[in-house]
Amino acid sequence: MLRTLLAPRLVALHLLVIGVLVSFTLLGRWQLGVFEASGQPRLAADPPPVAVTELTQAGRHTPVEAAGRRVTATGTYDAGGQLLVADRVADVDAPGGRAARDQGFWLLTPLRLTDGTLVAVIRGWVSSPQDPAAAVPEGTVTVTGRLRPAEQTDAVQRSARALPAGQVATVSTSELINVWTDAPLRDGFVVATAQEPASLATPVAVSPPTEGMGLTWRNLAYAAQWWVFAIFAVYMWFHFVRDAVRTDRANRTGQAAPAAPGGPAPGADIV
Template sequence: MLRTVFSPRLVALHLLLVVVLVSFGLLGRWQLGVFEDSGRPRVAADPAPVAVSTLTQAGRHMTTDAVSRRVTAEGTYDLGRQLLVAGRDGGFWVLAPLDLGDGTAIPVVRGRITDAADPAAKAAPQGKVTVTGRLRPSEQVDGVPRRVRSLPEGQVLTVSTAELINVWSGLRLRDGYVVATGQNPPDAAPLTPVHVDPPTVPGGSPGATSPTPHSGGSSRRSRCSCGSTSCATRSRPLAPAGTSRKAARKAVSTAAPGAARKAAQEPASPSSRRRRIT
């Protein structure tokens, strides 16, 4: 029996089976990897920086196309209203309104500090500055867990436009906020930059467009094979798909009397008169 099992033919078949099983396993892992990669967000086009006033307005929500876009903003920091956003990467975001000089302001995340008492948070330049960065949407207040203890004065948990309107009373805030990646003139004491990912698009191939469904009950006007324009089948309605024969005959019978009356009102053709005389 061992001689039969270890015959060259069976050994070759066993080796072939092992190769096939290993190949199927590798192909399955490859297909799974392709599927996972197709669902990951892809980096979208990153256009050149534009003025922040072209992408966000006061009293209106910014569009999804504006998220993470590179923007520029020119104005003056209102350091008297500066806040610290707690719980950000083990530290604080330094958030200050930038007065754009047109009656509106935009919140700007100037950078990050690890200690709330860091003097670098107040080392912003005086006068007009030009900020470059990425535009981010307003954060949702409901998605952030509230702490049991109250935050110290001058600190918040979210960069929410709705919340900042109440904190910074008297300012007309544009929706969203800017995470600064550059500034001219720079701060006297540089802050730790806050990283923001570039724009992305959802992964996966776009869904196929489904064909437009045909509406049932539509009418089709056609010329009868007899050549007459007053035939009862001229304006016969088409029954919707799935209609039984009995219902279709009922629909035709309801349309036939009107067509017959119309045919009676039209003058008869010479050929029909000749047939009547004969």
């Protein structure tokens, strides 16, 4: 049997099947990777900055499609209204609250625009409230950043400890309107990426807008198809090898093929 399996024609068959299996498996894995990648968010269009007043209003929620848009805002900071968002790292998408306890603070400062309304601005990140960078600049400033929707009050897992005065756990418009009561507050907040004059605080990283992509089920079907082809190749290889072994065994035992119906029996004399 071993000599049959190592016959040149079967060795060629073995090598062919191995090549088919490797190729079809890799092709199936490639199509599966395309399927998996199709569901991941991709960068959306990122238009030039617009005035924050074009995308936000007081008393109305910020449109979903405005999240992540680049905006500009010019006004003066209200130093007396500055708050510290506790237990945060310098990344707006990173988890806060208990997951980032004692990691630092966002500088949340109301910016009074020329129309008298307020917009919440994350000016940057500091490691402690005593950091000199927490000081609020005086005079007119121009902020460039990305607009974010207001956080929900349960957006973070809060610690059991009570926050001291001047600190909050989330950037929630519904909470801030009860703190900054001297002017209408626009919904959402701006994460500053640049400021004139420049800020000394560490910038908080904020990602550009993304859009969800639907899964391409066709690629999953292609992956399954390639793997079915690989299984079929193994099935055909098994049958070819089995037939070759049976034929070789029959030849070695001297068995002859059965006679055709109506013909003479093997070995019979013909008169």
